[in-house]
Amino acid sequence: ANDNESAEQRLKEVCELLQSSIGYYDWVGFYFANEAEKTLHLKAFAGEPTDHTVIPFGKGICGQVAVSNKNFVVPDVKAQDNYIACSITVKSEIVIPLFKDGKNIGQIDIDSHVEDPFSPEDERFLEWVNEEVAKIL
Numbered sequence: 272a273n274d275n276e277s278a279e280q281r282l283k284e285v286c287e288l289l290q291s292s293i294g295y296y297d298w299v300g301f302y303f304a305n306e307a308e309k310t311l312h313l314k315a316f317a318g319e320p321t322d323h324t325v326i327p328f329g330k331g332i333c334g335q336v337a338v339s340n341k342n343f344v345v346p347d348v349k350a351q352d353n354y355i356a357c358s359i360t361v362k363s364e365i366v367i368p369l370f371k372d373g374k375n376i377g378q379i380d381i382d383s384h385v386e387d388p389f390s391p392e393d394e395r396f397l398e399w400v401n402e403e404v405a406k407i408l
């Protein structure tokens with residue numbers, strides 16, 4: 272379970288499953304923190320490739336979650352000033368921190384082409400996904 276290659280492969284499968292089975296999950300990725308560098312690094316994703324594979328803590332929705340340790344639901348990305356645009360087709364985003372042994376080690380990030388699609392059910396569901404993922408890391 273601690274083999275890096277197989278963990279990365281399984282993360283990719285989780286991304287692909289979520290992206291293909293939930294219509295409004297258009298891009299799904301996992302970022303993990305490098306605490307020394309204070310940066311997030313994209314480890315697995317499904318959807319269009321992004322230029323933003325490294326994100327400094329504090330920058331964008333992802334970077335803010337790295338420091339807040341809190342879920343961040345963005346119904347309308349145009350209303351955010353601290354936002355990193357990956358694609359003009361993205362209308363909304365949800366980022367849920369991933370905790371291992373109580374520590375915020377990364378996050379799941381989902382972009383949607385739909386405006387305001389994320390409900391508290393998505394938050395509970397993705398918190399559960401992250402708990403399951405933490406077990407394979």
Ligand code: SME
Nearest residue numbers: 321331332333354355357
């Ligand atoms: N929009 C994110 C950047 C990552 S892309 O969505 C893949 C942000 O503002 O942090």
